[in-house]
Amino acid sequence: MSTETLIGKVQSVDTGNISVKVDNEELLNSVQVNQIVQIRSTKTGEKIIGLISKIMRKAISDKIDESSEPDFVVENLIKVNLVGTLLEKTGLDKNVFKRTLNTVPSINADCFLLQGEDLSRFMNIISSNSENPLKIGKYTISEMSDANLDGNKFFQRHAVIVGGTGSGKSWTVANILEKAASLKSINSLVFDLHGEYKPLKDLPNTTLLKIAGPSDKPSDDNIIFFPYWLLSYEEIEALLLDRSDSNAPNQSRTLFDLIIKHKKEILETENKQDILDNFTVESPIPYKLSDVLSALEEKDTEMVEGARAQKQGPLHGKLTRFIQRLKSKQADKRLNFIFNADKELLDFDWFVSLINRLLDFGNEKGLKIIDFSEVPSDILPLITGLIGRLIFSIQQWMEDDKRHPIALFCDEAHLYLPANVKGGMEEKGLQSFERIAKEGRKYGISLVVISQRPSDVNKTILSQCGNFIAMRLTNPDDQNVIKRLFPDNLGDFSELLPILDIGEALIVGDASLLPSRVKIDKPKIQPSSATINFWDEWNKEKSEKGIEQAVQALRKQQK
Ligand SMILES: Nc1ncnc2c1ncn2[C@@H]1O[C@H](COP(=O)(O)OP(=O)(O)OP(=O)(O)O)[C@@H](O)[C@H]1O
Ligand SMILES: [Mg+2]
Structure with missing residues (x-):
């Protein structure tokens, strides 16, 4: 038995929207926004599918000529967004839903409300039409039908x-x-800011990683360090340079030269002639910060021969503030993951092992949940940006046929992809992600941007999703951002x-056949x-109180 209910006839048509005149007032009371309607198409074997977007009752004047008294009649209307076509048959497949409109309904075409069995049947067609099904839940309007997303399309166009x-x-x-x-070959990173995804370690193919806290050591395989030598020059400047210092240009230049010099020395000792010819200040090559620091101190106190007596060198006293800043950052335990001076982190091949931990898949390791809970909030954008940049560069330099797609959750x-950047570190971090948002698709990098405040998230990134x-969402600002992003x-x-x-x-x-x-x-x-x-x-x-233990953990900066 069919449960199709005729609700009315098409009254006006505008490319993707139609209005339907409803004669039966009781029916008007029973329809709801977001219900699905089916409209006869002029082509046989095709039905046009739409979603009810508005239900209206309008009083219109029925004035026939100037002399007669106006007579008001009530008109019941529903507005429908057309979302696709249901084909009875295409090739060998039966009941296929397509998100395209081959025809638009004609005026006076019958419009039916899908309910009960018809609705379930239709929603099941939608579920089974989804390719690469990523089952995410059930449709609210038809609780028996699986809501499937297309797993390819979900990651291809960022989410x-x-x-x-x-x-x-x-x-x-x-x-x-x-x-x-x-x-089996899932490849994803999850930026877990509060350590809340830890229980997911029991999923197959999953490992837990943690950004090093104040007391962590590089010898632990599941702890990640991002030594200073991985930072781009701009990132280092953002971290160390005080732009308001009148000597900032001198400090920046000196640091630049010293980093180049020390990277070069390492390449020479390691005998890496091929890299020596082309390396830049940005190249991920380890150097010893202590060497750079002593060279800075030397220049800061340097005396040179003058015409008559010794005089101060060209940089004498100009680097003092910078050296102090650098030393205080170095001594900041919270920045252990950047400034840890362990020998292991200076090993030339250490970089490969870091990238392996971030990009490896298979071997039960494809899903990497990275715990950021011990990263200070002011440094967060720097680190997320660095991870984004490393992944982008490696994917970019990888041979096309070896490249394996990766998603960043x-x-x-x-917190780190903000709408309004305050400059410096945040800006640098953001640039990597803007790049991934714009160009990541070509290199198999997908973003899944998750936030409770969409109005505070970077617009360029959101608009690429x-x-x-x-x-x-109850906040009007946040609602507006999403409204604007919806088709x-x-x-x-x-x-x-x-x-x-x-x-x-x-x-x-x-990724979703129907907006649902x-x-x-x-x-x-x-x-x-x-x-x-x-x-x-x-x-x-x-009776149990965790207060002492919490105080202890706060002091030790370790849980
Ligand atoms: N699909 C669901 N079914 C039933 N309950 C749910 C579902 N999703 C969330 N909840 C309930 O809501 C609670 C909060 O969910 P969740 O932690 O996912 O929120 P959130 O949006 O991530 O919040 P925040 O922005 O604060 O991180 C859960 O602990 C659970 O009780
Ligand atoms: Mg959450």
Whole structure:
């Protein structure tokens, strides 16, 4: 038995939108925004599919001529966004949904509401039409049907996951990671700012890495260091140079020359003639910071022969402030991951082992969750930017046929991919990601930008993303950013943003056949981001107190 309900006839057509006149008032009361309608097409075997975007009742004047009294009639209208075509048959395949419109409906064409069995059947067609299914949840309008994304398209065009705090972003990420980790050659990095994805270590093909904290040592394989010699010259300047110092140009120039000199010396000792000919200040070649520092001190105190007596050298006293800055950064325990002076980190081949840890796949290592919880917030953009830059460069220099696609999951992206840069370090970090957003597709690098404040996330990066998973957003600024990123013809679809349930999302973009509202599955392994139930906790008998241990950890800077 068919449950198709005729709701009315097409009254006006505008490329991607139509309005449908509804005669039966009761029916108007039962339809809802975002329900799916099916419209007869002029082509046989084809039906046009649309989403209800607006339900309206308008009073219009029915005045026949000047002399008669105006007579108002009420007109019931629904607005529909056309989203695709359902083909009964194409080639050997039956019931295929395409996101293109071969024809637009004609005036007076019948419009049906899809409900009950018809709706489930249609949603199942959508689920089974998805290629490379990445199952993410169930459709809110048809709870039995799987919501599948196209796993290729999701990563090809970068993705955005947004929603207010506690709306379910981290769970959604865990859910996607769970599906991806079951693929044997998965290759992904997760920037885990709060260490909340640690429980996911039990997924297949997954390793946990951590950016070194104050007390970590390079000998541990799961700890990552980013020694100063990996920083680009601009990054070093951003970290060490005080632009307001009148001697900044001298300091910068001297540092530049010294870095070149010491990199060159290492290349000579290592006998790397091929690199010697072409290396620059940016080349990832280790040098000893202590050597650079003593050379700086020498120049800062240098005396030279004058005409009559000894006089101060050209840089005498001009580097003092810079040396002090450098020494204080070096002594800052929080920057252990940059300034650790262990011999191992100066080994010429150490760089390969670092890249291996970031880019390796197979061997149960493809999904790398990087714990950033001990990185100081002011340095965060520098480190994320550095990782982005290293990955981009390596992918770029890799032989085309060896290149393996990699996705970067950037949680809490507003912290290091900000909309308004304050200059210096943030700007440098951002540049790497803008580059990935624009050119990454060609080199198989995908971004998944995750944030609770889309209005604080860099616009260039967001505008390059072709897939959106938008969870509940109540802040008007954030809603507006997302509304602007959604395709135009979706109309009022984004009005649903503030009324979504926890764990519910609007999914729009390349990877999803229909713009849809989806109840995201619970991940098997949940991130440790649980919302704390204050009332319940306060209501419990509690004797254990973790205060001393927390104070101890704070002092030691180690959990
Ligand atoms: N798909 C879901 N189904 C059921 N409950 C969910 C779902 N997603 C999230 N929740 C609930 O919401 C809580 C918060 O989710 P989550 O940690 O993913 O939020 P978030 O958006 O990442 O927040 P924040 O921006 O603060 O990191 C979870 O602990 C869980 O109780
Ligand atoms: Mg989260």
